[in-house]
Amino acid sequence: MTDATDPSAQPAAAPQRRSSLLQLDERTRRRNAAEARFRLMGLIAVTIGILAVIGLISSILFNGASSFRQTFITLDVYLDPAKLDKAGTRDPEAISKVTTFGYAPLLQKGLVDTMAAQGIALDGLTAKQAAELISKEAPAQLRRYVMADVSRIGQTVTFDVLAAGRIDGYFKGRVTMESAALDRNVSPEQLMLADRLKEAGMLRTKFNLDFFTAPDASDTRPEAAGLGVAILGSAYMMLVVLVLALPLGVAASIYLEEFAPKNRFTDLIEVNISNLAAVPSIVFGILGLAVFINFAGLPQSAPIVGGLVLTLMTLPTIIIATRASLKAVPPSIRDAALGVGASKMQSVFHHVLPLAMPGILTGTIIGLAQALGETAPLLLIGMVAFVREYPSGPPDGFFEPAAALPVQVYNWTQRGDPAFVERASGAIIVLLVFLVIMNAIAIILRRRFERRW
Amino acid sequence: MYDNPLTKRDAVTKEVKISARGCQVYYGDTHAIKDVDVDIEDKTVTAFIGPSGCGKSTFLRCLNRMNDTIDVCRVEGDIRLDGEDIYDPKVDPVQLRAKVGMVFQKPNPFPKSIYDNVAYGPKIHGMSRNKAELDEIVERALRRGAIWDEVKDRLDAPGTGLSGGQQQRLCIARAVATEPEVLLMDEPCSALDPIATAQVEELIDELREQYSVVIVTHSMQQAARVSQKTAFFHLGNLVEYGETGQIFTNPQDPRTESYITGRIG
Ligand SMILES: Nc1ncnc2c1ncn2[C@@H]1O[C@H](COP(=O)(O)OP(=O)(O)O)[C@@H](O)[C@H]1O
Ligand SMILES: [Mg+2]
Numbered sequence A: 001m002t003d004a005t006d007p008s009a010q011p012a013a014a015p016q017r018r019s020s021l022l023q024l025d026e027r028t029r030r031r032n033a034a035e036a037r038f039r040l041m042g043l044i045a046v047t048i049g050i051l052a053v054i055g056l057i058s059s060i061l062f063n064g065a066s067s068f069r070q071t072f073i074t075l076d077v078y079l080d081p082a083k084l085d086k087a088g089t090r091d092p093e094a095i096s097k098v099t100t101f102g103y104a105p106l107l108q109k110g111l112v113d114t115m116a117a118q119g120i121a122l123d124g125l126t127a128k129q130a131a132e133l134i135s136k137e138a139p140a141q142l143r144r145y146v147m148a149d150v151s152r153i154g155q156t157v158t159f160d161v162l163a164a165g166r167i168d169g170y171f172k173g174r175v176t177m178e179s180a181a182l183d184r185n186v187s188p189e190q191l192m193l194a195d196r197l198k199e200a201g202m203l204r205t206k207f208n209l210d211f212f213t214a215p216d217a218s219d220t221r222p223e224a225a226g227l228g229v230a231i232l233g234s235a236y237m238m239l240v241v242l243v244l245a246l247p248l249g250v251a252a253s254i255y256l257e258e259f260a261p262k263n264r265f266t267d268l269i270e271v272n273i274s275n276l277a278a279v280p281s282i283v284f285g286i287l288g289l290a291v292f293i294n295f296a297g298l299p300q301s302a303p304i305v306g307g308l309v310l311t312l313m314t315l316p317t318i319i320i321a322t323r324a325s326l327k328a329v330p331p332s333i334r335d336a337a338l339g340v341g342a343s344k345m346q347s348v349f350h351h352v353l354p355l356a357m358p359g360i361l362t363g364t365i366i367g368l369a370q371a372l373g374e375t376a377p378l379l380l381i382g383m384v385a386f387v388r389e390y391p392s393g394p395p396d397g398f399f400e401p402a403a404a405l406p407v408q409v410y411n412w413t414q415r416g417d418p419a420f421v422e423r424a425s426g427a428i429i430v431l432l433v434f435l436v437i438m439n440a441i442a443i444i445l446r447r448r449f450e451r452r453w
Numbered sequence B: 001m002y003d004n005p006l007t008k009r010d011a012v013t014k015e016v017k018i019s020a021r022g023c024q025v026y027y028g029d030t031h032a033i034k035d036v037d038v039d040i041e042d043k044t045v046t047a048f049i050g051p052s053g054c055g056k057s058t059f060l061r062c063l064n065r066m067n068d069t070i071d072v073c074r075v076e077g078d079i080r081l082d083g084e085d086i087y088d089p090k091v092d093p094v095q096l097r098a099k100v101g102m103v104f105q106k107p108n109p110f111p112k113s114i115y116d117n118v119a120y121g122p123k124i125h126g127m128s129r130n131k132a133e134l135d136e137i138v139e140r141a142l143r144r145g146a147i148w149d150e151v152k153d154r155l156d157a158p159g160t161g162l163s164g165g166q167q168q169r170l171c172i173a174r175a176v177a178t179e180p181e182v183l184l185m186d187e188p189c190s191a192l193d194p195i196a197t198a199q200v201e202e203l204i205d206e207l208r209e210q211y212s213v214v215i216v217t218h219s220m221q222q223a224a225r226v227s228q229k230t231a232f233f234h235l236g237n238l239v240e241y242g243e244t245g246q247i248f249t250n251p252q253d254p255r256t257e258s259y260i261t262g263r264i265g
Helices: A009-014 A026-068 A100-118 A129-130 A137-149 A166-170 A177-181 A190-201 A228-259 A262-277 A281-295 A303-327 A331-339 A345-375 A374-379 A405-413 A420-447 B054-060 B093-099 B114-124 B131-144 B164-177 B194-207 B220-226 B244-249 B254-260
Strands: A067-080 A156-162 A203-207 B016-027 B030-041 B045-048 B074-080 B099-102 B182-186 B212-216 B227-234 B237-243
Touching: A026 A067, A026 A129, A026 A190, A026 B030, A026 B182, A067 A100, A067 A166, A100 A129, A100 A137, A100 A203, A100 B244, A137 A156, A137 A345, A166 A420, A177 A190, A190 A203, A228 A262, A228 A303, A228 A345, A228 A405, A228 A420, A262 A303, A281 A303, A281 A374, A281 B093, A281 B220, A303 A374, A331 A345, A331 B164, A345 A405, A345 B114, A374 A405, A374 B074, A405 A420, B016 B054, B016 B244, B030 B054, B030 B212, B045 B054, B045 B220, B045 B254, B054 B182, B054 B212, B093 B099, B093 B114, B099 B164, B114 B131, B131 B164, B131 B194, B164 B182, B164 B194, B194 B212, B194 B220, B212 B220, B220 B244, B237 B254
Parallel strands: B030 B237, B045 B212, B045 B227, B099 B182, B182 B212
Antiparallel strands: A067 A156, A067 A203, B016 B030, B016 B074, B227 B237
């Protein structure tokens, strides 16, 4: 193929040996072409990857960003003592007996009165139809407001109430006049009324803090659904995972890597740990259901059970990462420590572990991030339940029902009202932000520990 | 520095510090050290020479039980330090290693400051009661490691940032900081340039005043320069052991002669 292997070409090749550096020979040209092809392929791969990420993120942002804003209607509500406190004692006990049904008429009256004061006509709508612009959650909002301070009864207060989901959707472009004509829940006339309210400044779209703090809401009131319980539940679970998986994982890795004898038994353990990392997560859910709930009798939907299941899932990740970073510490450091008379344990804790720390932290945070986004096992242990009550503070809260972020996303995507698609995308954004924060923490911690001179 | 190393030796026999009898070492099925008997004297530099892979390092590591850290390694026979069996089940190898320090072939300072490198041993052995005492120990060790003048202004600088020769002297300082009785050195100069080598050799000669030093070396000139006793290993056997002058001028065994004249190795 080449001149060198062909003896007959030898004499002819001899003068060619003094080739010019400015002229590329055939071999170099081919090598350069191969290199260019490879670089191009790499570039294409990277571009596809980046485009996929951009597409994904922009679609989520496009769908979900609007969940951070919410439409409110501002009303002057007269907190009628005749309705709320018939006895006139201002006794919170007695007032708490008035259910949200007692508050709904106050809101309806407030809306009609405020509209009249602003000179906005009902235009053929009944007062009841106009009141449908207000969320079904609003009476509960108002009731909480009154219960917080019963002396407000008898006053006329200016109150921001949630607009109904369809009205909110109208201002976010989800609901149109055409779709409203076909919709049992909203009519074009109601939308036109909403337009007039907006013109008069009674209706505004503003930042929606409740999305982060409020609990989930039922199918009929997507406008009130929030992530409060899910964020709290996820935080509790991460706490359980961190507190259990980090020490267990690091201790197990140190033992296996530094102290355990190398024999069949430890080989078996090693293989098992590697395999455990590859077990589908739903299997851990079944295990959790069988062991923690059915056998140990822990409550369903509780963060402690979710945390335990996720700990089992995270342990192999942490162990594998920790062992890899322990292995990466040069043996000469161990020799040096032993050589000056340090014990095995001193050499590990004083010298090996600090050097392995960046790797351990990265592994742990990657494990935690995986656990944070894990859905399947949580479905099996009942975390998919509809939970409106906040779990209490630790430690009791660990045993009370809670939701979890990824499960909340799943949950919302299963609901009929299209407003929940927006909520689910919003929840995904929140989840992603948490993941980004965790990764940032991993990087910062690594930088801080990585003073390995 | 060492004008006529072979003549200035005192031939007085000193106290025996370490004695090995019938020492065998196996790595799994490999028989790396075969029936070695040797008496290492106090306040003497003993050199181990021999071709690569003949078991010099292996035998050296037996003397402070560093071989314990190798799973497949098995040591048999009797090795005594001051008459006490160091492989007795009652002996804690950590205590032994505090008495028998070691310097490795490749300089291996801890990735910590120069000060912490030297202070680590004294700290874990509780050799100082306060910071001032520790400072003193560190300074003395660095002086004895002949590196004090070079690093006294930057004790907080990382030990790994020094040059190879400085790192090795730092490692020697670290080893002497714990006041060992025996210092084992496994080819301490193999990674060093001639100037750093000369400094380390000078240092070894000074250390002899207080310690029993055992040095493994590939360089016969080095063995001749620094040691009083020389042991020649070949294929796991201790072929010849005696006064350095005698080994180099009048070897008894033909294998020794071939090695020092450059015919094997
Ligand atoms: N950790 C080990 N595992 C198995 N065999 C080893 C190990 N270390 C050394 N050996 C073997 O023991 C013999 C002696 O090695 P060594 O003591 O390092 O020789 P030297 O230091 O004289 O060059 C060699 O044959 C080597 O292959
Ligand atoms: Mg060696």
